[in-house]
Amino acid sequence: MPGVGRIQARPFSSIDEPEDYLGRICYNENPLGPSPLGLQALRDEAVLAHRYPNWLNTNVESVLAEYYEMSSDQFCVGAGATEMIQKVADAFLGPEDEVITAYPSYTQIANQAITNGGTAVYVPLDENYDIDLSAILDAVTENTTLISLVNPNNPLGRIFTSDDFASFMDQVPEGIVVCVDEAYYEYVTDPNYETVIPYIQDGKPVVVIRTFSKVYGLAGERIGYTVSTPELTDQIEDVQLYATVTRTSQAAAIASLEDIDHIDATLSLNQEAKSILYAGFDNLGLSYIPSETSFMMVDCGVEVQPVAEALSEAGYIIRHGWDMPNHLRVSTGTIDEMNGFIEALGNALESVSVQSNIVPLSPGIKHIYPNPFNQSCKIKITSHENEKVLLIIYDTLGRKVMTLANQTLTPGNHEFSWNGKNIFGKNVASGTYLLHMIHGEFVSTQSLQLVK
Ligand SMILES: Cc1ncc(COP(=O)(O)O)c(C=O)c1O
Numbered sequence: 001m002p003g004v005g006r007i008q009a010r011p012f013s014s015i016d017e018p019e020d021y022l023g024r025i026c027y028n029e030n031p032l033g034p035s036p037l038g039l040q041a042l043r044d045e046a047v048l049a050h051r052y053p054n055w056l057n058t059n060v061e062s063v064l065a066e067y068y069e070m071s072s073d074q075f076c077v078g079a080g081a082t083e084m085i086q087k088v089a090d091a092f093l094g095p096e097d098e099v100i101t102a103y104p105s106y107t108q109i110a111n112q113a114i115t116n117g118g119t120a121v122y123v124p125l126d127e128n129y130d131i132d133l134s135a136i137l138d139a140v141t142e143n144t145t146l147i148s149l150v151n152p153n154n155p156l157g158r159i160f161t162s163d164d165f166a167s168f169m170d171q172v173p174e175g176i177v178v179c180v181d182e183a184y185y186e187y188v189t190d191p192n193y194e195t196v197i198p199y200i201q202d203g204k205p206v207v208v209i210r211t212f213s214k215v216y217g218l219a220g221e222r223i224g225y226t227v228s229t230p231e232l233t234d235q236i237e238d239v240q241l242y243a244t245v246t247r248t249s250q251a252a253a254i255a256s257l258e259d260i261d262h263i264d265a266t267l268s269l270n271q272e273a274k275s276i277l278y279a280g281f282d283n284l285g286l287s288y289i290p291s292e293t294s295f296m297m298v299d300c301g302v303e304v305q306p307v308a309e310a311l312s313e314a315g316y317i318i319r320h321g322w323d324m325p326n327h328l329r330v331s332t333g334t335i336d337e338m339n340g341f342i343e344a345l346g347n348a349l350e351s352v353s354v355q356s357n358i359v360p361l362s363p364g365i366k367h368i369y370p371n372p373f374n375q376s377c378k379i380k381i382t383s384h385e386n387e388k389v390l391l392i393i394y395d396t397l398g399r400k401v402m403t404l405a406n407q408t409l410t411p412g413n414h415e416f417s418w419n420g421k422n423i424f425g426k427n428v429a430s431g432t433y434l435l436h437m438i439h440g441e442f443v444s445t446q447s448l449q450l451v452k
Contacts, residue, residue, distance in 0.1 A: 022315035022344075023337035028154070028184075028295045030217035031273075031333040032266050038218060038256030045251035053247040056237075057225075060245070063254045064225060073230040074200065076237050077253075079244040081183050081211040081224035085109050088146070088207055088226065090239040092177050093118045097145040102131040104155060104322035106181060109148045119143065124370030124451075127377070127417070129156045129289055129297075133168040135374050135451070140173060147172065150181040151196075152188055155322055155329045157291025161192035169199060169206075177232065179207040183224075184293040186215040186263065187270060193292065197227055207232055212249075214294065215266050216256040221249040270294050273332035280342030284349065295331045297324065300345075301413055302352055304328045310348035316341045325367055326380070326413075363439050365446045366413070372449035376419040383409040383439055390438040391416060393448070401428060404435075420450050 034042070054060075057077035065072035078084045085108045093099055095117035101110050103122035110120030123139050126132040131153055140147075152159045160168075172178060180196045199206040211224035223245050226236055256262070274291065281288045281298050288298040300307050304320045308328060311318055316337075320328045330341065367380040383389050391405035402423055404416045418435075422428050430452045437444050 020315065021317055023333050023341050024317050025331040025333045025337060025341060026317045026319045026329075027219070028214060028293070028331045029219050030214060030266055030294075031331075031337065032217060032262065032269060034217040034221075034252065035256035035259035035262040037259040037262070038216060038252035041255035042221070042248045042252040045248045048247055051247070052243055053245060053250055055242045056240075057245050057250060060223070060225070060250050060253055063257065064227075067257055068197065068227065070197075070201070070227070071230065074227055074233055075225055076228075076233050076240060077223065077225040077245060077250075078240065079222040079224075079249075080213060080219075081181065081209050082108065082222075083244060084209050084224050084226045084236075085181070086112050087236050087239055088148075088179050088209070089113050089116060091232075091235040092146045092179075094145075096143060098141060098143040099146040099148055100136055100139050100144055101148040102136065102150070102153065104153075104324065105131070106150045106154045106183075109146075109179065109181075113146075124372055124374065125153075125156065125158075127370075127373070127375055128158075130158050131160050132374055133160060133164055137168065137171050138452075140176070144173075144176055146177050146179060148179045148181070150183070151193075152184045152292045154184070154293070155295065155297055155319070156289055157184075157293040157296050158289065159188060159190055159193045159292050161190075162194040162196075163192065165196060169204065177205045177207060179209065181209040183209065183211045183214055185210065187267065187294050188292040189271075190292055200228055203229060205229065205232060207236070212253045212256065215263055216253070216259070217262070217266070218249070218252055218256060221246070221252050223249040223253045269334070270332050272335065273338045276335065276338040276342065277330065277332070280338070280345070284342070284346055289327075295329055297327045297329050299326050300328060300349060301326060302349070306352045307345070307348045310351055311341075311344055314344040314347065316344050324369065363437075363442045364444050365435060365437050368435065368446060368448055372451045373420075374451055376417050377448060379404065379416045379418065379435065380413060381416070381437055382413050384411050384442075385440070386410065387440045389414075390436070392436050392438075393418060394434045394436065395428075396432055396434065401433060418448070 060077045061072045061075040064075045089109050089112035093113040093116050098119040099113040100121045113120045121139050123135045207226050207228040213219035286298050318328045318330050363382050363384040365381050369378050389405050389409050393402040430450050433448045435446050
């Protein structure tokens with residue numbers, strides 16, 4: 001079974017923010033600031049702050065309808081994608097219901113399902129850190145009412161293609177609503193990526209979530225929306241509060257939608273910032289997950305918490321977590337922020353490695369990812385001296401399935417992978433397997449779940 005239950009996914013950095021930071025590169029905010037047209041509209045509207053806003057955001061909805069050439073009863077506007085995710089969960093997830101989602105991903109909808117008394121099922125990403133759409137279909141049960149996908153995914157920055165989604169939609173059983181969070185839609189450059197809004201135009205039970213927080217630079221204003229069929233939009237509006245979106249947010253959103261210059265400048269800065277990050281990581285010898293968004297994950301090769309702390313001391317706030325203990329997520333920023341961050345990251349890694357040379361690394365199996373896994377998993381271990389390491393997979397009856405390592409390794413971190421095959425090259429059955437690590441005096445065991 002894939003993982004089930006609540007995942008602690010605070011959207012906030014675990015590091016205290018220094019007041020005089022040099023780079024707040026942890027929340028995927030727009031480093032260029034708000035759209036200038038949006039800012040002007042916001043300022044103009046502020047003088048009416050004593051008057052209630054348009055209660056149900058019909059002003060924004062009709063502008064969106066014109067922009068998308070759809071009907072205004074297909075839009076529901078709320079206080080950021082955050083409110084809309086909650087409303088989608090409230091509309092489609094009752095106490096008996098189940099949502100299926102990927103992990104790591106943006107798990108707010110799954111947590112809301114649990115708050116509503118329902119169940120959340122998490123399906124691990126595949127070995128390329130992509131959302132495993134076929135494993136998601138395999139996880140469907142008679143209680144599934146919602147499948148929630150984030151495309152591009154956060155925190156990985158990876159996409160699924162329009163072809164992948166087409167074949168997925170062909171197999172989604174009737175009666176299930178598919179919600180696709182497209183918060184970073186505008187940033188994607190891969191030509192195989194498309195919005196799923198055309199499925200809505202074909203009457204399919206699809207909800208798309210969009211936000212003004214990212215490319216429009218209005219994260220502090222709190223405005224986002226859903227696009228869906230009129231029937232599903234009705235269901236979302238049934239659970240909606242009124243007047244959660246301020247006048248200034250409504251005005252800023254309407255004006256920023258057409259601020260093409262600001263959008264272009266944002267996207268071109270994003271590309272430049274990503275190039276600086278990629279080159280910087282290459283220079284530092286770090287591997288990273290190429291991203292289609294305004295953030296990316298980099299593998300620091302060591303436990304990342306002390307690196308994050310050293311970065312914070314240097315004024316750069318990043319995020320980490322999602323059961324990926326060696327990765328940090330960095331948002332794109334200004335050119336200065338990117339150059340400064342790369343320099344600070346180099347220093348942070350150096351200071352952490354100096355400290356870890358003083359305190360010897362403890363040997364062991366550090367991380368198995370993903371686990372449960374479908375096709376293959378990565379296994380990170382630490383060895384502490386030039387001594388042989390044996391890494392062997394057994395089944396639960398104690399029979400040897402595969403030897404992954406039987407060699408002398410240099411002290412430090414090493415990565416292996418297992419593709420679910422036995423020593424004869426045959427695929428083994430779904431189930432629990434045990435990974436043993438023997439390293440001199442040291443012995444440890446961890447279990448792996450193969451899910452087909
Ligand atoms: C994938 C995803 N969805 C939704 C949100 C929430 O966006 P908003 O600021 O519109 O509430 C975020 C915020 O970072 C996000 O990354």
